[in-house]
Amino acid sequence: TYKGYTPFLDSLMGEGLTFKYSYSNGRKSIDGMPSVLSSIPMFIEPFILTPYSTNNISSIADVLREEGYYTAFFHSAPNGSMGFQAYAKAAGFQDYFGMTEYGNDKDFDGTWGIWDEEFLQFYARKMNEFSKPFATSIFTVSSHHPFNVPERYKDKFPKGDRPIHQCIGYSDNALRLFFKTMSQYDWFENTLFVITADHTNQISHEEYHTDANIYAVPVLFYHLKGFKEDVLAQQIDIMPSVLSYLNYAKPFFSFGDDVIYGTDKEKYVINYSNQIYQLYKTLLYH
Numbered sequence: 001t002y003k004g005y006t007p008f009l010d011s012l013m014g015e016g017l018t019f020k021y022s023y024s025n026g027r028k029s030i031d032g033m034p035s036v037l038s039s040i041p042m043f044i045e046p047f048i049l050t051p052y053s054t055n056n057i058s059s060i061a062d063v064l065r066e067e068g069y070y071t072a073f074f075h076s077a078p079n080g081s082m083g084f085q086a087y088a089k090a091a092g093f094q095d096y097f098g099m100t101e102y103g104n105d106k107d108f109d110g111t112w113g114i115w116d117e118e119f120l121q122f123y124a125r126k127m128n129e130f131s132k133p134f135a136t137s138i139f140t141v142s143s144h145h146p147f148n149v150p151e152r153y154k155d156k157f158p159k160g161d162r163p164i165h166q167c168i169g170y171s172d173n174a175l176r177l178f179f180k181t182m183s184q185y186d187w188f189e190n191t192l193f194v195i196t197a198d199h200t201n202q203i204s205h206e207e208y209h210t211d212a213n214i215y216a217v218p219v220l221f222y223h224l225k226g227f228k229e230d231v232l233a234q235q236i237d238i239m240p241s242v243l244s245y246l247n248y249a250k251p252f253f254s255f256g257d258d259v260i261y262g263t264d265k266e267k268y269v270i271n272y273s274n275q276i277y278q279l280y281k282t283l284l285y286h
Helices: 007-015 029-038 060-065 081-090 116-129 163-182 235-245
Strands: 017-023 070-075 095-097 134-139 193-196 219-222 226-234 268-273 276-281
Touching: 007 163, 007 219, 017 268, 029 060, 029 081, 029 134, 029 193, 029 235, 060 070, 060 134, 060 235, 070 081, 070 116, 081 095, 095 116, 116 134, 116 163, 193 235, 219 235, 226 235, 226 268
Parallel strands: 017 226, 070 095, 070 134
Antiparallel strands: 017 219, 193 219, 268 276
16 A cells, blocks of 8 residues: 555565565575575574584475485575575585675675676576475575666666665566576476565554564465465465475475465464563464
């Protein structure tokens, strides 16, 4: 009911499976990777920074690798930054692709890493070289402070009322071009895409100035369809949901639940904010 800045993502959400209520489990980038890929939420401090990060860690990559999937993690920042490369290795990803593997520093944004458009194109082309089946993940960086866009895109996207809005428009267009490239490949229609945010950022609507909605992020399963208004979803639900979709029948560890098919029970979301544990629940009446 208000102006948005992601027309392409909005179109995907209109075609895919998404949720009225969906949340992150942390407030920082280093919280997102364990939550999304290993179903481990952030409590008190980021899991990557705890002594437990050296333990044996289950993940989508680790589980699917045992099933014959090739696995790779992509991060458009300098290799080793934010602890992502170390975590990707611990989580069982076979390969890591960062700025070093990208190999062209002229596309560096000057602050965080390779611009989203160029790195997403690199990601698409690399996936087309992989043996199938494969399971990959990417963390993009352009939509971070100071919210710059390439010179060729100055004044192309609506600036809105927050510095992030123009940058989000740029990242959305990069996502559109990424899907345009992938749609040419024979594996595209047979691939499940999961799109979420690592965390929230600048707020421009009062309804998001709450302890719950400050964690509100999209969770989208593309090439599935539907809109669930009465199912709570969170980042730690992504791993068990993907494995359920793939009919994975072996035991695995997860703090989350399947939100694609396993929605016939009481559902919860949990996160930690300012020394307070927050629990949101749906109540089922029969």
